[in-house]
Structures are given as C-alpha cells and as structure tokens.
Amino acid sequence: MSEQRQDIILRVSGVSKRFGGLQALSDVGLEIKRGQVYGLIGPNGAGKTTFFNVITGLYTPDSGTFELEGKPYKPEAVHEVARAGIARTFQNIRLFPEMTALENVMVGRHIRTRSGLIGAIFRTRAFKEEEEQIRERAMQLLEYVGIAKYADFRARTLSYGDQRRLEIARALATDPKLVALDEPAAGMNSTEKMVLRELIDRIRKDGRTILLIEHDVKLVMGLCDRVTVLDYGKAIAEGTPYEVQRNEKVIEAYLGAGHAAH
Numbered sequence: 728m729s730e731q732r733q734d735i736i737l738r739v740s741g742v743s744k745r746f747g748g749l750q751a752l753s754d755v756g757l758e759i760k761r762g763q764v765y766g767l768i769g770p771n772g773a774g775k776t777t778f779f780n781v782i783t784g785l786y787t788p789d790s791g792t793f794e795l796e797g798k799p800y801k802p803e804a805v806h807e808v809a810r811a812g813i814a815r816t817f818q819n820i821r822l823f824p825e826m827t828a829l830e831n832v833m834v835g836r837h838i839r840t841r842s843g844l845i846g847a848i849f850r851t852r853a854f855k856e857e858e859e860q861i862r863e864r865a866m867q868l869l870e871y872v873g874i875a876k877y878a879d880f881r882a883r884t885l886s887y888g889d890q891r892r893l894e895i896a897r898a899l900a901t902d903p904k905l906v907a908l909d910e911p912a913a914g915m916n917s918t919e920k921m922v923l924r925e926l927i928d929r930i931r932k933d934g935r936t937i938l939l940i941e942h943d944v945k946l947v948m949g950l951c952d953r954v955t956v957l958d959y960g961k962a963i964a965e966g967t968p969y970e971v972q973r974n975e976k977v978i979e980a981y982l983g984a985g986h987a988a989h
C-alpha cells in the first residue's frame with residue numbers, strides 16, 4: 728500500500744443507483760483523506776442521502792467499488808459497515824425514544840463488546856465488568872458532546888439540538904474511522920449551530936474523519952476541507968469550498984432549483 732493510499736480513509740468510485748425509472752446516482756465517486764471534514768452538498772433530491780445509504784449498507788448499489796483504509800469493503804449490511812469503521816447519524820433522528828440518553832449511547836458501544844449474548848443472559852463477571860466499562864465510556868461521550876446532565880433523561884424529552892448531539896455521541900461510541908453526519912444542523916437555531924460547529928471541529932481535531940451532508944452553506948463553507956456537489960445524481964463539482972462556490976455548474980444547479988448559492 729503506498730503512503731498516499733494509506734492517507735485515504737474512504738475511496739468510493741462508480742456508484743450508481745436506480746429506483747425504478749429514476750437514476751438517483753450516476754457514477755458517483757469521492758476520496759476522503761484522514762482527518763478531513765468532507766462535505767456532500769446539492770439541491771433537494773440530488774442524491775445525497777441515497778449516497779449515504781449506499782456507503783452505510785442501507786441500499787444496495789447497482790454498481791460501485793468501496794475501499795476503507797485501502798481495503799475493499801462491501802457495504803452490504805449496516806452492522807458490517809459499522810464493524811468496518813463507519814458510523815452515521817440520520818437526517819430524521821433515529822434514537823430509541825423511550826431509552827435514556829446514556830442507554831442510547833451504550834447501545835452504540837455494544838458492537839464493540841466481547842462477552843456477547845451468552846454473557847448477557849447469564850450475567851457473567853466478564854459481562855458485568857464490560858457493562859461497567861461501556862457505561863463509563865458512554866458517560867464520557869455524553870460529556871464530550873455536552874449533554875452529560877441529561878444522561879438519565881429519556882431521549883424523547885431532549886430538545887431537538889440535544890437529540891442530534893446524542894446521535895453523534897452514539898455514532899462515536901463505535902470508535903469509527905469515519906463519522907457520516909446526515910444534516911446535523913437541520914432544525915437547529917443559530918446558537919445550536921455554533922455549538923455544533925465547535926463540536927465537529929473538536930471531533931476532527933481529536934483525529935476522526937467526517938463526511939457531512941448539510942444544507943447550511945455557511946456551516947459547510949466554514950467547516951469542510953473539501954466538498955463534492957451532487958445534482959440530479961451526478962457529481963458536478965469537487966474541490967475546496969472556495970472553489971465549488973465559484974463553480975458555474977454549482978451556481979446554476981442551486982439557482983435552477985430555486986436556492987441561493989451562498
């Protein structure tokens with residue numbers, strides 16, 4: 728493996744996905760380097776979520792090749808993708824609403840446990856010790872995202888912004904190589920967005936790589952190292968935020984869809 732290859736966390740190429748008569752993705756690819764915040768943007772219906780769903784094993788693509796840290800991976804099942812090292816959040820928050828915030832993070836951590844189902848049933852010593860470690864780590868993660876004071880609150884009682892941060896804590900609980908955030912700022916007010924921006928910055932500084940779908944152009948421009956722009960299922964531009972903002976095709980795509988390009 729060359730040094731350059733090692734530097735790339737995720738390499739995806741040639742992803743296509745059709746839903747009946749609709750070509751949702753056509754030959755889409757991207758390369759994300761270790762430590763980057765990588766943005767995926769585009770007008771509504773451009774294919775961003777479909778792309779996320781493909782790389783995280785929710786949708787089977789019609790074509791595409793996938794490499795994580797230079798090794799081929801097949802995004803065929805969600806739990807396999809999580810084991811391979813990709814964790815994600817969802818545009819429509821998917822927490823366990825009746826479980827506490829702490830329990831929601833503990834669930835995320837369980838994919839890393841060793842004692843397994845038998846240990847859980849017989850509550851072996853190894854299981855109990857492991858459970859205690861999971862609890863401690865989950866608590867640290869709640870502190871990390873800034874919602875430790877709600878550890879024992881049911882997830883559904885948390886504010887929208889805090890539920891999004893809880894989803895991030897749960898994703899981080901799997902110790903992922905890549906964290907994929909699907910519109911993390913959706914529905915947040917400007918103060919919450921500022922806190923979120925600081926959090927994403929901290930996650931990057933702490934050595935993780937982030938892939939981000941986001942509609943808030945200001946957030947994308949301020950946070951991302953590189954951006955791919957999708958339009959009608961095709962990657963129409965790739966580059967630094969500065970570059971893509973000035974790309975004619977990008978401006979046209981946004982204006983054509985009735986959006987402001989900045």
Ligand SMILES: Nc1ncnc2c1ncn2[C@@H]1O[C@H](COP(=O)(O)OP(=O)(O)OP(=O)(O)O)[C@@H](O)[C@H]1O
Pocket residue numbers: 746749751769770771772773774775776777778
């Ligand atoms: N499961 C599905 N079945 C049929 N069509 C789908 C399915 N999922 C997505 N699509 C269609 O594929 C296209 C791309 O949708 P997708 O949700 O990926 O776009 P998006 O860029 O994430 O949009 P938004 O910004 O609105 O979330 C849309 O036309 C959508 O209607």
